[in-house]
Amino acid sequence: MKRIITLLFLGIFAFSTAQLPAATPAHGFGLLDAEELQFTYQKLISEFYKKVDAQAVLDGAHDNLIAYLQHEGVADPKVPSLHAVDDSSQNVRELDREVSNAVTAYHSARFTPRDLTYATIAGMLGSVKDRYTVFLTPKEFAALNEGLDGTTFSGTGIVIQSDETTKFITVSNVVPDGPADKAGIQQDDVLYTVDGKTTKGLTIDQASSLLRGKQGTTVTLQVQRDGALLANPISIVRAPIHQLSVYSKMLPNKIGYVALTVFGRDTGAELTTALDRLQTQGARAFVLDLRENGGGYLQAAVQVSSKFIPSGPIVSVESRQSQIDTIEADNDAIPPAPLVVLVNGHTASASEITSGAIQDSGVGTIMGTKTFGKGVVQNVWALPDGSAVKITTARYLTPRNRDINTVGIQPDVVTPENPKPRYGTLGRDDQLQKAVQFLQNKIAQLSSPAPGSQ
Known part of the structure; x- marks a missing residue:
């Protein structure tokens, strides 16, 4: 199944330490964990596009924390249920206390206090039953940004495909103003050889590995255009290429x-x-x-x-x-x-x-x-x-x-x-x-x- 990317606005984490619970979290549950729990709770309650039930949010956090502990080998975790009140600050304090107590009671080499915080946040967000309202780990968030904004690598700026008839690698596109564009490579050119090696029968990954390389190095291409080999090979100096959208x-x-x-x-x-x-x-x-x-x-x-x-x-x-x-x-x-x-x-x-x-x-x-x-x-x-x-x-x-x-x-x-x-x-x-x-x-x-x- 293809990934459906979220229609995004980007927000900035902003938090005043004056809003934190009076008690200082202990036993490995730190200030940052408390901040992130409170920030998530407040944003979910105030910003979700439908009215949110505070008790459902606390139940979601509680249930997901228990599920995580069980998944990590805690046979029968004793985590008391949470009861929502009209005071959001009190609800956040209850969340803090629950995670802090779990960190103390179930200390393990298999997970960290941050893992328990992540499980609690994920449970809060999952409580609204919206497939697009989710928690993203650092790795998942980095992947989302990379998918939207592209990566940068050192190469020629040639977008390639394999000709199913001839089995040679051909040029499907050229990055505007990239090294290949400046060197005269054109759409539909056939890359006959790369540094003397024929491209016939190469996979896309194999051909890409030949075209990419260290910035400042040179790759030489023998090019076929309109059915005839060009008289002279084309040399391209590799440079940083930003992936196009x-x-x-x-x-x-x-x-x-x-x-x-x-x-x-x-x-x-x-x-x-x-x-x-x-x-x-x-x-x-x-x-x-x-x-x-x-x-x-x-x-x-x-x-x-x-x-x-x-x-x-x-x-x-x-x-x-x-x-x-x-x-x-x-x-x-x-x-x-x-x-x-x-x-x-x-x-x-x-x-x-x-x-x-x-x-x-x-x-x-x-x-x-x-x-x-x-x-x-x-x-x-x-x-x-x-x-x-x-x-x-x-x-x-x-x-x-x-x-x-x-x-x-x-x-x-x-x-x-x-x-x-x-x-x-x-x-x-x-x-x-x-x-x-x-x-x-x-x-x-x-x-x-x-x-x-x-």
Whole structure:
């Protein structure tokens, strides 16, 4: 199953030590543990998009703490039940006391006081029965950030694929202004050899290991272009490459193709660069591919949508207090052109904001299969030890006030997916083929003189 990425706002842990319980936690249960318990409790009670029952929160914390102790080998943990009162500070003190007592009673080499704090926090968040409201360990939070913002590695800036007919490694894309781009590598080039080694029969991982290497080192490529080997090999000096979230290329008949893998920190800027390049090459229509895109940052969704929607609302966000904030387009759209947005069942969250906005505004045609249906927004608060709490804080509505949560977006043109598609490759991607045919007809209609014109 594909990962559905949370539609995110990023929060900052802010805590006043004056709010801490008077008693100083002991026996390994430290000040930071107490802070994180109180912070999580207060954020869940005040920010979750539905009313929260304090007793349910305490029960969730208690039950998950017991479950964790049992999982770690404590046969019959004696942890008293907690009873909520109207005073939130008292409830937090009860949480502190429960974890502190558990640390004292069940000291073990198999787990740390922080592990018990994590189990209690996870139980609190799980009490609201919302799949997107969860605790993230430092490792999980780092993975979320890496998935949204990409990684940096030393390489050439070539995106590769294997040609199933010839078995050679080919260039599916080139990172703009990267080492390969500056050296003259082009989309659809065949990498015949890498440092004298043929690429025929290599896996993607094997070829990637040849192209990557220490920054400042040189790799030499023998390149085949348009069926013929180039007269001279191309040498590329490896440099830091930031993983892209936007990939683009020109399809036949000047149809620009742009695929987004995630709505990350740099996606808006990357899309601007890609569209500028395609427009310079004479693009007359566009395919925006959001298939398998599980979402990301809300602001990135607004930035992406604004490249195609010149003005007006993009999305409305409704909080628990029924306060509705409508976010308008950034007024930096490209000139109008025929547009198809490709979607499928793994198009979710921020991808659905963009799909819904484009559909409601009428600037493009949604094509593919029904989207996932994630219409809620999360805030993520990073905690001081590198962990984080992620809480659903609002739902969102499309410009026409549609709530797509659990419902999804129905395409304007339903197009089934072929078995084992290679997304973005004509001849291996039926949905893309239909999109191109649709746009070719649109281009022909725009090029035809109006009836009665001279």
